[in-house]
Amino acid sequence: MIRKKYMKFSTYIYEPDKSIEVYKETEKFFEENPEIKKRIEELGWIYHTVGMIIPQNSENFWSGHYFPFNDSWEELQVSFTQICFGLYKQAFVSLRGGLELGMLSVYFNINDDGHNAVAEWLHAKENREADTPFAKTIWKIILQNDNIRKFNEKHNIETVHKNFGYLHDYVHAKGAKHSNQMGILKNNSQTFEAELISKWLKSYADIISLICTLHLLKYPISVVRFDYNKKFGIDIPSFGGLEEYNFDKIAAILPDKYIEDIKLIAKEDPTTQRTIQEINALPDMTEEQVEEQIINLEKMFIKNGEGFTSWLDDQEKQLKSFGIEEFDNEMKARIELLKKWAEENNFMEPKAKRKGWDI
Structure with missing residues (x-):
């Protein structure tokens, strides 16, 4: 069998062919550790499912209010691809981007006017209002939501977010530990690093857990168990509700007591209870x-x-x-x-x- 020769670039040591070799080792790693592959797939499906919670209607469908979440999901997928090719530092940088965009999804939609609030940022206008807000500003705004504020008082999820501060070190390369030199087997090019895959997966799972939690709190109707098919058939409108099997997927990855407390919040949330009553009053589909x-x-x-x-x-x-x-x-x-x-x-x-x- 003739080995395919890849294009070479003189003076460069981080060449594409090195990443292809790392990818082969990564594939082998996933084949030998199917539980890790399954975990990554499950987390991806869960994050994709969270996007279903964000309401879509005729007023906001093309507005861009969904863009931060969608871009967050794409950034997380890019991070996974970088892990597969041995670009570990870049993978952690993309994790930070995915986290930030996931937070912005809640931030811009906090008052249910995301179709207006997102506009200047979305179109990258040349003014301060269009700048991506700092984490402190994001939390100041989203904690104005009663559901998030109450939950934070009990579970301190703002601190959970602050604990991701280490991702900032990858963006600014804080020493060799957070540079392209990271890794036990590291030489002066891409290498396969099983321990870095495990470290990445822990961060990936924790980010998904936090962003899921914030979206459930913003749209607590998502935790209400209800047979929407009975009322809408296969054409369930996008109002924040989830089918039970999708809710179960999300619940399985959240910390203890999270779902229990979000359900209590949903019971006290006037908008949630009013919406469920209105849906329940609809005739069943034949x-x-x-x-x-x-x-x-x-x-x-x-x-x-x-x-x-x-x-x-x-x-x-x-x-x-x-x-x-x-x-x-x-x-x-x-x-x-x-x-x-x-x-x-x-x-x-x-x-x-x-x-x-x-x-």
């Missing part, structure tokens, strides 16, 4: 109404995506992935209905092919 929602959603995927033929292939692959050989009668009827509709409307093939796009 099976026919839910099926109509499903049909309309699948029609949208077929019409605007790969067409019916590819859609059906995907359904069959998914079926087999669960070890099932045949669709149930309900799904068979759905397929027949969608096939007839697709044939009548010329949606059998992908949209790009139907439109003659050269992709």
Whole structure:
């Protein structure tokens, strides 16, 4: 087997090919430690789920109020990628960025006017109001929220945040310990460091725990167990509520008593209780109404995506992935209905092919 030769750059020692070699060792490490790989995956899903808590409506959908959280999630993913390639200092710098952006998600939306509050910062205007606020300013604002203030008085989460101050040292390279020289096996290029992966994972998990907690406190309806499918079917509006299985994922990683105390806060939160009462007063969805929602959603995927033929292939692959050989009668009827509709409307093939796009 001929080893692929990577491009070389004279005078540079931190070359891309070194990172590729480190990545191979990182892959092997995850294969030999599947529990660590699983932990990283679970934490990623949990953080992604927290984004579902932030309300989206016609007024704020394109406003940018969701940008800080989304960018936080992207920054954390970049941090993970840097860990995989042996860029450990940079990974911790990105962790700090993810933490800061996660805090800003709560800060800008603290008064439910994030669609306005975020505007100047989002567009990087040349004024002081557009500057990213210091941590002290962020806490001054978010502690004006009664839920966060009460919880902080008991659990001191402001100190939890201050304890992440060590991440600042990676940004400014406080000595060799926080520089590109960090690592037991370190020479003058990228190296695989199992201990640094463990250290990174601890920081990653702690950051996700704190940002999750703050979002649950800002939107305490998220901790209320309620069967929203019964009232909304598959089209649950984005108002801060979580389906129970998503709530359970988040609850599993938080410190003892956190969920218990946030639930107590939710019971005393007027907005939460009023919203739950309004939802509970809605009529239950019928099976026919839910099926109509499903049909309309699948029609949208077929019409605007790969067409019916590819859609059906995907359904069959998914079926087999669960070890099932045949669709149930309900799904068979759905397929027949969608096939007839697709044939009548010329949606059998992908949209790009139907439109003659050269992709």
